[in-house]
Amino acid sequence: MVYGEDLLTKTFSIGLTLLFCSTVCSTLPAADLRALDVKTGQWEATVTGQTTGMPPIPEEALKRLTPDQRAKMEAAMQARGAGGAKTTVSKSCLTQADLDKPFNMGDDSTKACTRTMVTSSGRSQEIRLECNREGSKSSGTIKVEAIDSENVKGSMQMTVTSGDHTMNMNYTFTTKWIGPACTQSK
Numbered sequence: 260m261v262y263g264e265d266l267l268t269k270t271f272s273i274g275l276t277l278l279f280c281s282t283v284c285s286t287l288p289a290a291d292l293r294a295l296d297v298k299t300g301q302w303e304a305t306v307t308g309q310t311t312g313m314p315p316i317p318e319e320a321l322k323r324l325t326p327d328q329r330a331k332m333e334a335a336m337q338a339r340g341a342g343g344a345k346t347t348v349s350k351s352c353l354t355q356a357d358l359d360k361p362f363n364m365g366d367d368s369t370k371a372c373t374r375t376m377v378t379s380s381g382r383s384q385e386i387r388l389e390c391n392r393e394g395s396k397s398s399g400t401i402k403v404e405a406i407d408s409e410n411v412k413g414s415m416q417m418t419v420t421s422g423d424h425t426m427n428m429n430y431t432f433t434t435k436w437i438g439p440a441c442t443q444s445k
Contacts, residue, residue, distance in 0.1 A: 294358045295405045296381035301437040302353050307346040308415075308430025312336075315395035315421030352441030381405065388417070395421035399428070409436035 313336055321329060371392035377385035383404045390397045399417030406412060410433070417428040 293379045293381055293384075295384065295403065295411065296408055297353075297358075297405055297411060298408050298436050298439070299353050299355050299358070300439040301350060301441045302434050303348065303350050303437055304432055304434040305346060305348050306430055306432040307344050308428065309344045310426060310428045312426040313424040314426050315397075315419050315424045318394070318422060350437070350442075354441075395419055410434070 313333065324332065372388055372390040375387040375389075377387055377400075379385075383402070385400065385402045388397070388399050388401065397417055397419040399415060401413065401415045403411060403413035412431070412433045414431045415428065416430075419426045419428070
C-alpha cells in the first residue's frame with residue numbers, strides 16, 4: 260500500500276491529467292455529472308502543493324517498525340512538510356473514452372469513498388469526498404475550472420486522520436492542452 264504524499268502524487272498524475280473531476284464521480288447519477296468542455300489529446304499538468312503532518316499509517320504497520328525505523332520515518336515526514344511546496348509536471352493523453360468512463364486509480368481505494376457533487380457544469384466542478392478505509396478517515400474538496408477548452412485550473416484540500424495522526428494536503432494544479440495527437444500515453 261502507498262501512503263501519504265506518494266499516494267497523492269499518484270492520484271494527481273493519474274486523476275488530474277486524465278482530466279479532472281469529470282471522471283472522478285462515477286458513483287453519482289449521470290444527470291448530476293457534466294463533463295468539462297475541454298479538448299481531447301495531449302495535456303500537460305503542473306501540480307504544486309504541500310503535505311503536512313504524519314501520514315495515517317495503520318497501527319499494525321507501525322508496530323512492525325523498530326523504534327529506530329519509526330523515528331527515521333517520522334523525521335523524514337516532518338522534513339517533507341517543512342520543505343515547502345513541491346511542484347511536479349506530467350503529460351498524459353486524454354481521449355473521449357476517458358471523459359466518458361468512471362475514474363479508476365487501478366485499485367480498490369475509491370470504493371471506500373462517498374462523493375458528493377456540489378456543482379457540475381461544462382466550466383466548473385466541485386466535489387466533496389469522504390473516505391473511510393483501513394481505520395483512517397479522510398475528507399476534502401476538489402475544485403476544477405475550465406478556463407477555456409485548452410486550459411484548466413483547480414485545487415484539492417484533504418485531511419486524513421487515523422488514531423492520533425493527522426495529515427493535511429493542499430494542492431493546486433493547472434493543465435494545458437498541447438495538441439490533438441498523443442505522443443505519450445498515460
